[in-house]
Amino acid sequence: MDTKKILLPESEIPRQWYNIVADMPTKPLPPLHPGTHEPIGPDMLAPLFPPALIEQEVSQERWIDIPEEVRDIYRIWRPTPLIRATGLEKLLDTPARIYYKYEGVSPAGSHKPNTAVPQAYYNKLAGTTKITTETGAGQWGSALSFACQHFGLACEVYMVRASYDGKPYRKIMMNTWGADVYPSPSIRTAAGRGILAAHPNSPGSLGMAISEAVEMAVHEEHTKYALGSVLNHVLLHQTIIGLETEKQLEMAGHFPDVIVAPFGGGSNFAGLGFPFLRHHLAEGKKVRCIAAEPTSCPKLTRGVFRYDLGDAVGMTPLLPMYTLGHNFVPAPIHAGGLRYHGAGAIVSQLLHDGLIEAQAHDQLTCFAAGVQFARAEGIIPAPEANHAIATVIKEAQRCKEEGRAETIVFNLCGHGHFDMAAYEQYLAGNLVEHEVTQREINQSLALLTTPLING
């Protein structure tokens, strides 16, 4: 009987992260100042991030050491298992070999602690005493609360008001790890007070919450800000997922034909995909890396590649992104982690250069895939992960049609324990679909005045 789970001992937790920038044929474009449109220097990021993270943000080094203090905390849940989806293979009657890397075993229940822990660590080193951040559905806020707790840092989370009211359990998880959680917009910041003055009943948005967290970080002493995706250093930290997976697949004697991961800002996808893509870039070893995004927020499949703001209100630099425009308001799908208007600079460049692929799936297809998976494999996936599963099912069916025994690997980035209300809606037939018209996208993009990207 083949092994169901491929495990690594703790001694095999990688000692370095992989920085794909070193191997990219076209390097990512620099961030620009939102006023001058000139490239910004690392010093402009100093009010928000500690020096080590800014260094990583601009580094061209291929390998970057993981501090022992970080590996020590990783050991609570890493290495994560690589699991053969034997039940799903059987259900689909496919010749494909399907594996999933299960990141839901972390205390916070997703891959987010992979970057939360080093971010908290480097802040601690730099004398930071408090980190602020925003969170939507709460995965990122949970992960940062957990990480700050370990290093004795205060953690202040601005949680989108609609989520704060509607999904209280993630908030309590953060409180249990000692974080302070405020509904955003709040009266704690000028940004929040301004919004509340105009819209007293505002349900909030990720953009507003970012503005509040950034404002607090800039104005309070020894306080920095942390972001859970998009930026280069965040993608870097997540490569630990793919580096472990590579070792695990070697043990099984396979190299993937297809890599699949959900796509929000890019860190989930980069985490699993980049360590494999490196063999493609460096040795020409072919692997298809597919980013799975929601049809309701289709920046990769229907967006444009140009400079855009990272937030909704203009407090961040301009980043080179596949974007729907920073004014685009994604529909309230349950995969809150994928409701972001743009893709990070590295991933955008790779897509532009034809080195990665993207697929979009609607919400109903994704939940159907998630329930199929839960019944075949046991684990109930997070709504974000369901997007990857929908792609995997499609690829496995193609393998069946073509009679090809390809190896498909995907990132099961989190469990769905805090998303049962979404499953209830789906099972009751009450889940609504959110179509995006081309006109909506055009309208959002028409508002952009930011520089175009040539090529």
Added chain:
Amino acid sequence: MDTKKILLPESEIPRQWYNIVADMPTKPLPPLHPGTHEPIGPDMLAPLFPPALIEQEVSQERWIDIPEEVRDIYRIWRPTPLIRATGLEKLLDTPARIYYKYEGVSPAGSHKPNTAVPQAYYNKLAGTTKITTETGAGQWGSALSFACQHFGLACEVYMVRASYDGKPYRKIMMNTWGADVYPSPSIRTAAGRGILAAHPNSPGSLGMAISEAVEMAVHEEHTKYALGSVLNHVLLHQTIIGLETEKQLEMAGHFPDVIVAPFGGGSNFAGLGFPFLRHHLAEGKKVRCIAAEPTSCPKLTRGVFRYDLGDAVGMTPLLPMYTLGHNFVPAPIHAGGLRYHGAGAIVSQLLHDGLIEAQAHDQLTCFAAGVQFARAEGIIPAPEANHAIATVIKEAQRCKEEGRAETIVFNLCGHGHFDMAAYEQYLAGNLVEHEVTQREINQSLALLTTPLING
């Protein structure tokens, strides 16, 4: 750096369960017919359970083979990790070595699938097409739904009405795995209709739900009933926990001085403890096995050892139990899995013979322990598991006072992802304590007319 997690490969999943009855100096007393008070034969259990489980219920064999089909499903999450609680040790500044066996990695989030899977398997073998059961907070119902799904059996769960209304997410988890869940009392059974006629707004109880599940199993064709604790075969299946732990501790070069597990009906405690107690019974190798129960349901520390019903309404045989009386209604503490009036026959006999110990903790102490653990170790425990943690903290403090580097091992039987409302109450200072007076216990016990046990 020492290893944080001790992992076993899948090939080390035990091939046999351990039946402690073979090694008990005094064998457990037989169940009695509730009417005649005569010992009942295995045939009387046939309407409820398939032959293989009845055989296991009365077996005196020391080792019982685990079917390959069951081991195959165990491989989804087993072997579970044994984790060194380095963070907790540091926090308590204790010379004790503290380890926890983490059963929360199962898809259902607790140790319950260890017995749900073989119960579903043996039912499938016997031609059963549907299994009925009761569930309180939902851990057991989730586990059985997951197991039935794997073997293509229908699963019908009677969920205590108060939990059904108040804790809907466990219900949706069961639905996701294809089970039908009904609030109990329901109009589907004579028992339920009778209760509803007298009490239209009854919030239900575990006793009522058992009556409904048993009634359906008896009256419907190809339908059997399953229980999640108390019975000998359930304890047997859970010994896989301790058998794995034994191998893992050997790898670390330790034998436990103290074993701790939460106590509801006994299967959690037996699962971790019995494989170690066997060395005590067979070789005189000393180990203290401590059952941790709530002060609000103190059957081991304040109950009496006598025959009593397994349910509240008299549909089960009489079992020899440490009991508070089957009319005892435990206070609505959050550790729903520990709200049972009696202890299984084997565990009761062992306690009576002085071979195991028991400690009771109040709810506030347990949640304080759980939050300490979550902050020190990351994982947020189920309220049931917090009882074990409270005992572990007490024992670790004793080790500090005595300057002894004892090895303490406990069962972290589940995560608290579905119990965040309880943590919220605790963190907000709104958790109430439930004292049980001696008068309440005496009143409940005075209603018993069942046979006393001599000695």
